[in-house]
Amino acid sequence: MEIYLDSNATTRVLPAAQRAALAVMTDDFGNPSSTHSAGLRSRAVLDSVRATARRVMGASRGRLLFTSGATEGIHTAVLSALTSLRHRFADAGERPRLLLYGATEHKAVPEALQHWNDLLGTHLELLAIPVGPDGRHDLRWLRAHANQAALVCTMAANNETGVISDLDGIARALQGSPALWLVDSVQALGKLPLRLDDLPIDYAPCSGHKLFAPKGVGLLYVRDGAPLTPVFTGGGQEEGLRAGTENMAGIAALGAVLSAIEEGTVFQPSSMLAAFRSQLVDALREAFPELELNAPLDCSLPTTLNFSVPGLSSKLLLDLFDSAGLRVSGGSACGASKALPSYVLEAMGLPEWQTASAVRLSFDASANSGMIHEACIRIWTCGESLRSNCLTSEPSENLTPPELVTRFYVDGACCYLVADPASRRCVVIDPLPELTAQLAQWFRCRGYILAAVLDTHSHGDHASSAHALRNALSPLQREPDDCDPLGWPVGSEAIALGQHRLTRLAIPGHTKDSTAYLLHRGPTLSFAFVGDTVMPGALGRSDFAQSAPLAFVNSLRKLEQAVGPDLLLLPGHDYDNRFACTLRTERIAQPLLARALTQQTDPREFAVAKADLERDIAATAYQTMACGARVDKCDKEASVELNRHGFEKLLAEGKRPLLVDVREAFEQRWFGLVPEFNVQVPCQAAPASTIVNLFQSWLAQPETPVVFFCRSGNRSAKAARALRRLGASQAWSIEGGLALWPEVTSDVAAGSAVAMALE
Template sequence: MEIYLDANATTPVLDAARAAALSAMAEDYGNPSSIHSTGLKARALIEAVRERARKLLGAGNGRLLFISGATEGIQTAVLSALHALRSRREAGDTSAELLLYGATEHKAVPEALKHWNELLGLSLQVQAIPVGRDGRHDLDWLRQHAPRAGLVCTMAANNETGVVSDLAGIEAALQGSATFWLVDGVQALGKLQLDLATRRIDYAPFSGHKLYAPKGVGLLYVREGAPFTPLMAGGGQEGALRSGTENMSGIAALGAVLEALQDGKSFRDHATLVRFRDRLADALREAFPGLVFNAPLEQALPTTLNFSVPGLASRLLLDLFDAAELRVSGGSACSAAKAQPSFVLQAMGLPDEQTASAVRLSFGPAADEAFIIEACERIRVCGETLRANCLAPGGGNLPLPGNGISRYLLDGECCWLVADADKRQCVVIDPLAGLVERLAQQLRCQGYPVVGVLATDASHEAACEALRAAVPELLAAPASLVRQLPLSQGRSAWLLGDERQVRVAFIGQASVEELGTAVQPATLLAASRDLDNQITSTPSSQLAGPSTPARSLDPQSLHELLKAHPDALVIDVREPFEQRLGQAPVLEPAVAIEAVPVSRLLNTLPAWLAMPAERPVVFFCRSGNRSLVAANLLKRLGHEEAYSLAGGLALWPQRTPAAADPALYV
């Protein structure tokens, strides 16, 4: 069962909201602009929802428009304010020089400011309001700059950290200024008491899908008397303020959510949400010793936890949680695909190593006790899994003997750990400064004497020294686990295997021509730089040139292939911690699954390449990305029947109870 802990990105649709949407489609389907009875019923539905929203938000005599969501609301509000500023300027009032927004604001706000500032030809200075380490706005700075501001944009609560803004303090800082004020209320809806009409807030957008309504519906509050310019002109709907036929099903669903907020049963009260938050926080601390919260919990929404585990990249943590069917995120869903450090945490002044390991956990106010209990249990299992796989930076890791070759990748740079379980020896080749701590931890868990910390060129010497200094108790006399091949300019390659058959050559950045006759056509070449994630090559594959990409199979195509080829190999290339937590596909006909992580592909490639050419090999992972890398690698090395499962397990329709089931894996 999935435990969804990314509610700040979006939420499932409330049952009552789904029913209301379907009813609107089936029964109240009229066009609210029509004057016949069916249209009048639709109009009555819209106005009833508007009135409910007005009471809930304390909107007073302000306008409430139904819109598609917060982005449209922000665009409309910014256009309205800036159009009014241009009119003021044309009338001779040039006091407005600045457009201000909170440094932790959603990117939709500064982008809208820049867009309309340029389009309207205002040429005002767009400037970020600094925030403190607690994520709250610098009110002294705001007070100083407010007299020159034309528009100030702040959030009621931050989407990444949950930090609740000091709206009263902001309002006080704006005293005496003629600026307009936009407050992003997206994360506040249903969680904070806003009472909009009691404040000088001019505009406040809201989005339904952040609180159990469908995507595509939202609200925009406009204070009575605040200037307004329609973003969408046309048929004159919403009193000619927002043209376009109303989203009846979305509005009906939003109305059901607003009604649920008032019934006292569907959503948890603030005290209960705080209790849930504290239990999740305790589970996180237990699972990840050394964990730090990136915002003060007492100043944040009780439904949001933003934390870091120093020493663990957020990408690894996200994969860990996802394998355990815990859906979390690294920050704003709108920026997640860009794989950049959180600008929100950077604006708060957090150190790089903290922002690099940040994870956001958020739940909705409809969460119940059973949901929180299950979430806490899985979080604890995630911590146990880290320790079982020697990944917990805080210690407590279990022994983990190794054998074979493991690759470590950091920003396109590679280092290699070669372990021999029979000899109980290991060497590290081309360690990286950013991985010294992780490598040292792995070596301690493995427990083998380290008979070499080796470099292919001088650029790795400093990291070699740092790693030796980190594990002095494991250093042993040099041994011939790998042998040196001197190259020009003080560089070396390190060869695994005897002179008749070099299985792997760790070549640094040397070319295959430099290796000469020291390697054979089938020798696997392990470079120290792999920007394209090729993993390895051979002299013969380099001579052969590029190959066509491997084919990706959907589930039905995979079933058909397995029926035609019952001898096919199916390979799980996820990392061991994911395999321990995650689930495997149910294959028809049943085929045993081999677990070979991408980081250890060099160990099994020779056996796969020695198979009959017609035997298919199908790789899968969580998303389809790593499996495609593995399939392309095998195809590039000469085995044409290499495939990837399209979309990975994320799109697989059925799953088994546990990936570790011995009936599934060989």
């Protein structure tokens, strides 16, 4: 069962609103501008909803226009305010020079201000009103700038944090100012009394889809006497102030919601909503003891929580909650696709770790105790899932054993942890400073011994974090510090890891000290960690001061001789999420590498050709086109997505596919949802961070289709493309992931997972 906790982004449509919309579409479907009986009935619906809206919004006076939503209302208000400047101030020298907006406003407001300021040529200066750590406006600053403002834009309640603005204080700060005042009331309508008759608010836009109505309908309140310039003109609807035939289905639905608010029998009172929020806070603190709330509860909406957990990214938490059937967000839904810190929290002065890892939980006013109780149980279970994977400071007794190789990925850079459960010894290869705390936590939680921290080469642009990682561990958890500059234990021919051992191979080129680390199991090679010498689709640069370009050719030949054409090479950088490569794939992808491995190629000629290419490629372009790489044809042209029809076609052809779940272990721990098919198919867990351990086994069975899946289809598509690039033509990704697959089933469905967690 899905529990929706992202109501600040949008709400479900109230059943009564659905019925009202359907009634208008089937019975009272007339055009409200028509004068016949059908049109008059439709006009009666329009007038009735407007009257209800006036009562709910406390707006007995002024104009109330139906719009397509808050964005249209904001643009109408801004256009109206700026157009009126010419008439209000005949002398241009007396015109206000500022447009003020709250630093935590929804982006629709400053974007609208900039748009119309440029288009109308009003040339006003846009300034953000500062907010304090509590998210409320700096009224002293506002008072000092109010006399120079043409328009002031503030929110009634913030969409990310739920912080409620001090509208009375803002009204006092604007006394005597020539500014018009716009109050974004989207999050406040239905949750707070707007009191539009009592406050000098000139414009108040609202949106229906944040309040149980469909998307595409909204309201704009305009105070009596406030200027109003239509954005749309034409048929004279809305008294000539907003042209276009009214969205009667949406308006009727919004009217049903407003009536329910007015009656007070459908939605929970504020006191009950606050009690629900307290239960959720308690559950979150129990699941994540180090949790920090990002906004004070005493001046926030009772339906909104914004929090961060030290050491846990918002993406990790969102994936975890989503796997538990809890739908939450990382902030504003409009900016969810952009992986950026929250500008709202930045404006509040919160530290970087909080702004970059914030999660928003918001429920609606129809929530009930059963839903909140179930949400709390799932939150507790999420905490246990993290503990069982050593992702919190409090380990669980049910630890998930580590795989042989785990890949950590930060902005294109790769760090590897090689672990042996039998000996409890580990090696970290190419450590990254961003991972020091996470890796140290991993060792402390599991009690493993750090045998070595190895770099594949000295770095030209940053210092190694190997020393920091060693210092983060107690002396009992690390081997002695007697090692060379790249971290290799002095005097050792190999590093023993139980049944595995690690040896090194000098391959200068990218740098003079570039080294590959070869992982053996008995006489067999398992992996080669090659740093930046060979990357999927690219060769490492050789124009650093410490590079050895003349050695590059011989190093590539030496590597081929040592590992052969088909051993998986694990790179230090992987900008396209290809996970691994082989010398066979890179001969095809990289003409320059193919030349290097041709015995007739002179090392000096190769170095000159490589230098010429490097001069043609700007340093910033190495992430997408490095040293002779070309985009693989299969990456761009061959689709890896498989829908239900495609899957059934595989079955009809007599193929027995293997389903592979690439979600991380903490997502799979309690919530093992898998797609449901008419026949049973084998399913395997292969988290993206450890998927390289299974590539060779899949490549060894080319006749078996491997069908990857994840939550959204993003990670699984990367895995499928990576496997295809390595030579498996029957690698697929379930289209749209679990989110879009028609049905899912599980041996450990959400309810039974919760029961298991509590036993």
